[in-house]
Amino acid sequence: MEHRYDVLVLGAGAAGLMAAWELSAAGRSVALIEARGRTGGRVHTLQEPGIGVPIELGAEFIHGDLPLTQHWSARAGLSSYEVEGSIWQYKKGKLQEQEDFIEEEAALKPVWESLTDDISVGTLIDRYLQGPGYEALRFTLQRYVEGYYAGNLEQASAFALRRELEGQEEAQCRLASGYGALLRAIDTECAHQGVLFCLNTPVHSVEWGEGYVRLQATDGRHFLGTTLLCTVPLGNWLAGDIGWTPSLPDKQEAARHLGFGPVVKLILRFRTRFWSDETNRKDLNFLFSDTTIPAWWTAAPKTDALLTAWLGGPAAAALQHLTQEQLVGRALSDLAQMFGKTKDWLRLQLQTVHYHNWAKDPYCRGGYSFEVVDGPHWQKLLSAPVARTLYFAGEGLHAGPQIGTVEAALQTGQAAARQLIADHAVG
Template sequence: MSGSPILILGGGAAGLAAARRLSAAGVDSVILESRSRLGGRIVTDRFSTGELCDGGPEFLHGSSPLFDEILQEAGIRSDTMPDRHLVREGNELVETRFGGEWETIFGRLNDYDGPDLSFAEFLRQFCEDVPADARRMATEYVEGFNAADQELISIRWLRSSEQSVGVDEQGIRRLQGGYDQVVAALEKSASRSQIELETDITHVSSEPGTGVRVTATRSGGPRTYEGRCAIATFPIGVLQAGVLRFVPDSVRRSDAIRGFRMGEIIKAVLLFREPFWRDTLAELGGFLHVPGRTFMTWWPLGESRVLTGWSGGPRAGAISRMSTEEIRQVALDDLAEGFGLPAAEIASHLVEDWVYNWCQDPWALGAYSYATVGHAEAHAPLQAPGPGGLFWAGEATDATFPATVAGAIHSGDRAARQALEWLSSQGAPRT
């Protein structure tokens, strides 16, 4: 086994970041990825007219030195979006002080030092005096931005997440040219990695002293891969589905995994014949909110003809089993409500669309994770090395930038460093 590579189980941001670190250390690795492409939940498509479409991550959250280093090395630039929030009042779109309302509630959340509660319970117990509209907006933010069920999400986890990945001094940033540039940059830096796509892992054995053995199916047949150690980057939704078997199993790790939920997200990215919204508002910037609707938040892609609709949390879950055509219609109806226009008129402008239903994606089973009440530290057991040289990465395992691409990248880099240290402790050569 001394000459075997390190196995990286998953070719998303975490797996590629691990491969980047290992390659820089001169260590060979094999990336096993179920999809037919790298990137995991990062996906950028193009409309037939050339406009890009980010179906997964789109924004940069917080300030991550490692992520910024990767972007700088690759020459990837970002734009800052206006931090404006608009809602319809009567026949007009007006700007709302969303941030101010959230800051009032978040201030109380920061001061709270009692037992862990769900966000909904926190509002009931400590925010009854806050205006109903402010509580509603805060709830829609938690269920939308965090893709969470307000009755389940831990306020201790939420507080930590907001402190880490809320809007920083750099504002709301979006990458120029698509998020798939990040995947390309990471793949380029993983120069010592062999990549195996369309490889469905079913069994991971990491008995101490034997190395790691992975059983998978590829090209319709069984395959076995052996490595000195392995880095597992499976999404929480996949781990909770029970489709993977680990030997030996870890009760502590299994309990930690059960402490998470996968956030539910559906994105509808719509290309229109012309940017009709400019007739309603000369310079629409920032975010359009449609309170009470399924697709509660919309934003334009710069000066293009593209609008993106976002549905998060239980509202996304409620429509997740609809057909793509039905989801598109829900999105159009909600957009029409937001602009105060007939749905048929909105639909008449539509040229193409992409609908990304992450709830039903078989390789993720959700968008990103959040911790439930009593499990705010569930990431900790997943940061600890497992038996026999099995290490864990993925956005759920990162406490600094939870539920983000930055967190996934940090976790992959951390797991790779753990693997290198473990190899040294075993007296094994790195190459």
């Protein structure tokens, strides 16, 4: 027996959950179809006994004052705390503190004033920041774009970087119980509102016509709906993982022009916080390095002995083929070099390892999106509804500085759901 739903929501990450909540709250029958065996998508929180902070294999930080994140945090009774601590760099064999994420940032002021058209950050460096006087700035710009955006210099928007650096500095926070608790709150309310959850259900094709959608799962099942709200990550668009009949060439073309960075994340738990042996490193928070793994952070201001090794953008692309054990070996070699320890000593100190290679994950094929030159134009094309039947959402479709965040996913999921409801309002 076939069941037909008002809306099929494809993907149960933040965008899909938010969309399903909006639609079911408005009285629509909703089937939420997810390839993984869990909801949450690129939010993946683990709880490890014996430590006071959650393990975040996916999204971790809350960037600034975010309305939907705050709303659902309050609704679920979740608390957050500000991320505090010092920023360090290891370059050419020297470990030293730096004042901010971007060293010598003041040198960018005349560059920003001369820019009338957007260019890539790579072009900006090649055109304006050559010579020995800009060495520190080039190093921290590259580490910032690749380590923070998970982007690459040849695509990342200089205008977006300028807006961020010239804007008011925003607090960076973590949820005390982890991002997963926030999405579980939405998940629970969706279930109470009658949303059907179909987990472990990868979809390989979508057949559609005006007012009709049929999803074909890899296990042979199919799902019928009047409309579809698609929230699959940009990486799956780029890989062509879903076949559309009729095809959507404009959507595929738009996806090819957008930025989506690979990410590999490794979280190491040690017996002691050996990196804070020196008095002036007691509050070490972020560390950018010219070693194999370019970005690191601690649990600061919490004192748990956790270190996150982060590869984003080109660094992740270059090392995504490594196994977990191989990457742990590289990480320990880097730490031995930076902190004057032996690799064998560090291995004895190592207690647990958590790892996820988002670049190789078949259900996202990367970490998250970043702003590119002409990005809003292509985002508009990819997110535009088709024939009042196909709707689209996801963090990569958010035009603005919140792109790549959970908040962006929540906002686009809400907006697409509300557009669908408005388009099909009765009377």
